Amino acid sequence: MSAAASAAHLLVDDTPSICADTLAQAFLGKRAEELLGYRRSYGGYPVLSDARTMAVTRNRYTEDPLSELADRGVDQYVILGAELDSFAYRSELADRVRVFEVDKPVTQRWKQAVLAETGTRVPPSAFSVPVDFEKESAGSLPDHLVRAGFAPGRPALVSWLGVTMYLALEAIRQTLAVISGFTPGTELVVEHLLPAGLRDEAGQSYAELVSAAAAEQGAPWQTFLRNRL
Structure with missing residues (x-):
């Protein structure tokens, strides 16, 4: 759904684009016509426009500081919950940073199949890091990253987008504790959803519709965060 929104x-929004994900349509594969046809017809519907806004602004918000960090010598980018994220395959910046895509093994296999089916070049700077946090603790993340080539003595940018709402609070705390142990200079961009009392009317309407759809798909929202844990 995030790839479809990107x-x-x-296709739907005015130019200039906020974040030009030029591979998202290809990554949708056989479902592209179905998903994008619907969005062409009903793109102004609040839930769909909100989903686009969320998808592209969070990517832009992350990729802009990554460029600044790369200019300062930071050359590692960790994407937690990478799914169909296309940064490593479309951005010139990927030539300057090593990208570590962390996700469930089944999701990683699916993405590798998508990359092969679309003929997408996998650069030598892209590394797949399969981790099943349902079977392992968050504390295993550094070991998995190091085995993939991550340098623990150098800083990184870590992005954690579209994930925390699906996790229990303790799992979020554990993951943040692990990331806090990364070398000084590491930065984290994390997205979270506000609790009902802090949402405006539009946000509440979006949350009610999307949370219901997520629950129907077997991925209910679990955690909403203020500015403190």
């Missing part, structure tokens, strides 16, 4: 941004 792809639709280039």
